[in-house]
Amino acid sequence: MTASVPSLSDLSDEARSLLKTQSIELPSWAFGNSGTRFRVFTTAGVPRDPYEKIDDVAQVNKYTGVTPRVSLHIPWDKVDDYEALRKHAEDQGVTIGNINSNVFQDEDYKLGSLTNSNERIRRKAIDHHLECIDIMRATGSPALKIWLADGTNYPGQDSIRARQDRLADSLAEIYAALDDDQELVLEYKFFEPAFYHTDVPDWGTSLVHCLALGDRAKVVLDTGHHAPGTNIEFIVAQLLRLGRLGAFDFNSRFYADDDLIVGAADPYQLFRIMNEIVSAGALAPDSGVNFMLDQCHNLEEKIPGEIRSATNVQEATAKALLVDREALDQAQRAGDVLAANDILVDAYNTDVRPLLAELRESQGLAPDPMKAFLESGYLDKIRSERVGGTAAGWGA
């Protein structure tokens, strides 16, 4: 039981350094309207184009200091001049992160994209990815991120096996088009929007395809994409062990939807995940794992939602860095079940918010990013300025 609230100086030099250099990529689509199949509710002041989305990303980074990159989604974030977009971002301290393809919102993809038995449509889906690779070059993006809505709704609708084979062929062609310094990361998802089967439902399937492609193909783990009861930190540990965790998408869910604020449903799980990441040394900037948020805010305000998400990840990380690993290892080897568990839980139960406030102040930031942002007047500003035009929405 910790006697008191820890301060920054209670951390080791290494831990402090990891906390200072931690970074989380933001999704451009988190700033537009989003919703469910029942209704997309609107929010005043949402961006109307990719430039305004980047402005909002920069706001989150301005107050948290940990979100210096933005993921783009193509075609939602297509612009005429990517150089201009890149410069717009960099002027505000933000770089372009992953490029996300989208092959699920075109009438042609009703029955699949990279897995479609219709060769014209499959060709179109591959070509879309080649276009994304061009945009990667134009924006300096390091990785192509692929999540597929492909799957079927009814048994027999299509051949599971044939779809796997077509998927492998499609991915091979896309992978071959990458430059040597570009990566491909493949996301899996247990369910939705396909109802009966999805073509990349689990980490095993994603891994199998990545192994077939090559070293620069890695798995994306998204917190919300698992069956109930799945031990996600186990998968993190396994993929890190195999050197194939390419990206980690933060969000959370209670049952079926995966777009709540990270840590909102199960903060202890988030801590356990960060604990695996920290214990495997994967938090370091050069670990090759791209940490990002992938969530949408339906009811809550967008920018505050992203700020809270970033600080939630920071808090879980700080707790994971506080775990007494030597004592833990000793208790584990002694087979002292309760003592080992207690060491982990002790760190989790610690209130790290003062420590993080200290960290921010040491970096010239306000100690409480949410408060500082809400007081900044930015929300009022965009609500009054962003009038007219088409509000960006999930899928736009």
Place this chain on the structure above:
Amino acid sequence: MTASVPSLSDLSDEARSLLKTQSIELPSWAFGNSGTRFRVFTTAGVPRDPYEKIDDVAQVNKYTGVTPRVSLHIPWDKVDDYEALRKHAEDQGVTIGNINSNVFQDEDYKLGSLTNSNERIRRKAIDHHLECIDIMRATGSPALKIWLADGTNYPGQDSIRARQDRLADSLAEIYAALDDDQELVLEYKFFEPAFYHTDVPDWGTSLVHCLALGDRAKVVLDTGHHAPGTNIEFIVAQLLRLGRLGAFDFNSRFYADDDLIVGAADPYQLFRIMNEIVSAGALAPDSGVNFMLDQCHNLEEKIPGEIRSATNVQEATAKALLVDREALDQAQRAGDVLAANDILVDAYNTDVRPLLAELRESQGLAPDPMKAFLESGYLDKIRSERVGGTAAGWGA
């Protein structure tokens, strides 16, 4: 083990009569476009107004003979002249069934409808139901069906308890406005679109409110609205025992979505459900249980999807009617686990399609409704005629 395929004459008089008089209500919204939060794909020839929806309902009834009623959804199916709509339906052998309210697609209902702490919004939601009751009078509808999207996305967002109290108050006012020959049926749903909690998540909650309201308030059980692993036939048996099963919504799902064709995911479960209904005598027309489809067709054709759904329910029913109840009771009392199970499974394994073909022919219908419909040319007709105007969609 049955030696051969059973024919209609193998059924008892009572069973044959039940099969002949079975009826399933169709939802008007099954005939428009629908989809997921990712994309609503379009289908050629979908209706553009409630009249055309009823035309399609009538088609399903024409070929299956078991779908003589249609559920309307307000405001989606609002018309100027309900008398005309009613006549349009009746001219084609269809009557208006339940009226479904909709308090989830208006900006005001972002944080709830009948449970909203904002009195203006809660008033508006109640008034919408009073309007629905007027439409019931105009259309001769026997029951007001309420499903609420109400709930919260985050712990603490609102008071669970206070919302229950407001829900009870709202329902009491609505119930009081009903005529003596009108019923209120309250649907529960485990999750979605609310992410953290839903205000009527389970049959217990729905029952608690119905008990508080009075005898004409009953529970709606929707196949797709339960947690994984829930034994739905148990709930059917329990609600029938209590005399509070008001309606049964057929559909199916594999994991999180609930709008697949009934029986498509787990036909054995559908049989077990029908077995409880048959064994409790609840299939009879005067049992007070309204059987209906509540599903949407995203990828498949709408009218064929409804035809297949209706025949799936018929097949499960015919199998349930074939169960040798005397032998079953005997094996159960003898504690012969395998023998009792075998008696049930024997009926399930029987191919009842020839028997149902025979039934249809005895009623002057084609033996294979799907084949007859597909050959009728109706799909070509609506694809060419229903051009221009706004295609009806889920939510429209």
Place this chain on the structure above:
Amino acid sequence: MTASVPSLSDLSDEARSLLKTQSIELPSWAFGNSGTRFRVFTTAGVPRDPYEKIDDVAQVNKYTGVTPRVSLHIPWDKVDDYEALRKHAEDQGVTIGNINSNVFQDEDYKLGSLTNSNERIRRKAIDHHLECIDIMRATGSPALKIWLADGTNYPGQDSIRARQDRLADSLAEIYAALDDDQELVLEYKFFEPAFYHTDVPDWGTSLVHCLALGDRAKVVLDTGHHAPGTNIEFIVAQLLRLGRLGAFDFNSRFYADDDLIVGAADPYQLFRIMNEIVSAGALAPDSGVNFMLDQCHNLEEKIPGEIRSATNVQEATAKALLVDREALDQAQRAGDVLAANDILVDAYNTDVRPLLAELRESQGLAPDPMKAFLESGYLDKIRSERVGGTAAGWGA
């Protein structure tokens, strides 16, 4: 964001009083060996009879100060002289709590107990409960707690409906035998050990039977007895609203087993549950809700496991008492989703261990119960003294 670690004086008088008077009943069976169907591993020093179990209960109470009652399980805890057992307990500051019946470990109950179609067996099961009521009188126990393993493994094995009716009859006879100051509490469980259906699977079923019995019949909610994704705090709120939450069994589980240390799997859920209890005023000693642990320790030491469980509940309670309810109510009414959630989460993120250490010291207890117990030498003592005889085991 709390600026610092709260102390006891930061609590309101009422909150402080509630924390001081909080009590948690311990199960006698938590102190014996337990395991899974694969293996029951042994632990040195486990009790060999009910007297030694009570000695261990007293140890937990000695160090935590919050576990002054013990639940007995009949026949596991049958003794010749209940007066002597009662005195043995009271001499150590412990009283006898609920009496738990056991109708699942006799060959006769293979196919059911209170629901069995065999009248001799059903009679035997009822009589067992009447015997339990006698033991209640002898021990001063206030409530009879019934959990049934009844159910079936295969569809058709028995009639779901007939079993409900027999259950109702059996319970009525048992309830009628209670004295006016005795209660009956009925526990539900989603699954296990029955594989296909359980006869009391959900709170709705338990409530339906309690309503039929009378005012002194109430529902037992056990944390581990729900389908995945179930919002347990909702059920707590609903049962409290109805005045029918009779007991709350603490434990936790990740997927299918329900006997882990409370708070071990999802501490945030435990906090949310305690938050509903606190906000409904149900923590007060006279609230009529019996809080107890119902868990077994398979791998970890028994007494330390119970100590950790008790302190986990205390911590969740203290956090719930720290919630700023006025600010929460205001944010909820304002529809400020993030702010409302933040108020709840702020309390959860607070480290209340120092506050609880302060509380214990104010009561003359050691600040860290686990440390104090481990240093007391009691474990060594029982390991050397409790040799020979039959170690108590789960089910013994």
Place this chain on the structure above:
Amino acid sequence: MTASVPSLSDLSDEARSLLKTQSIELPSWAFGNSGTRFRVFTTAGVPRDPYEKIDDVAQVNKYTGVTPRVSLHIPWDKVDDYEALRKHAEDQGVTIGNINSNVFQDEDYKLGSLTNSNERIRRKAIDHHLECIDIMRATGSPALKIWLADGTNYPGQDSIRARQDRLADSLAEIYAALDDDQELVLEYKFFEPAFYHTDVPDWGTSLVHCLALGDRAKVVLDTGHHAPGTNIEFIVAQLLRLGRLGAFDFNSRFYADDDLIVGAADPYQLFRIMNEIVSAGALAPDSGVNFMLDQCHNLEEKIPGEIRSATNVQEATAKALLVDREALDQAQRAGDVLAANDILVDAYNTDVRPLLAELRESQGLAPDPMKAFLESGYLDKIRSERVGGTAAGWGA
């Protein structure tokens, strides 16, 4: 819609041949008593040693004709003279199949076996497998089957990563000891008996270890070992595509227990699984996939339970062989969702029991194996003869 009940001659030559040569391995442990953590109920006449277990296996094969192999479990089935056991089996037309190791019922394995951080225990667990390999040689068993109960109950109890590494080391040593004609098959299980994490929880983990070991290491898929909602036939298709499906364990479950009669919970799922197997050509005797039952009978009679299981698999197989693959492929390529689904469902809805009766008669067997066995008097015989001695039980 099939016009009539198909007969054997409606099958293609190849399909008929596959059905005739289909074989399913039986587990020796299915014939002893088994139960849950709550109670193991007894059954009269269960075997008292491995010889009597094989007698019962031979009975199932005598009546079904499809179960000519038996899996042994070591140490449960240890005998002094394996040559004698082998001969005892072969005299009755049964051969020894896989050898199953058991490293979960010894006190030493409380915290793990092949993953244990205690080197002495890990050594002991490895040695146990080497002994199993010796028994394989003595019995002519083709494969060593490993299922591990290893895992942890609490976060932090042990290092997930270190356990994976130790597992890899242990498996490498075991694999190296195999003869060139011996295989190692590694089973995964989502949960139980470990509560927090299992060391081989999913097919991905099993595959990763098999890939590291070599070509003769393959994955075992057990129907009951998945999270709710998992699409098992997808995994079958994927593992067959990779050439790494080593064995398929049949059983079924509704929620958490995995030892019900195969097909008892979801016969349509069983059909879909067999459909993937048939469509991939993996039913052929030389496919390298070992099909077996892995289930225990708690309430029902053992031998009849195994007979029903075998016929359930046969029925699902016959239905899968009836699928019109050409029409299916055409409908799939045409994107006709409903038609494709209908082709699959049409085969499923067909009653294949007469066809299988015909098959049996053509092989000199009784048309109804269950009836023939129950009339044979064998049950009475063993009930009267197998008195005294220790009844075999699950775990014995």
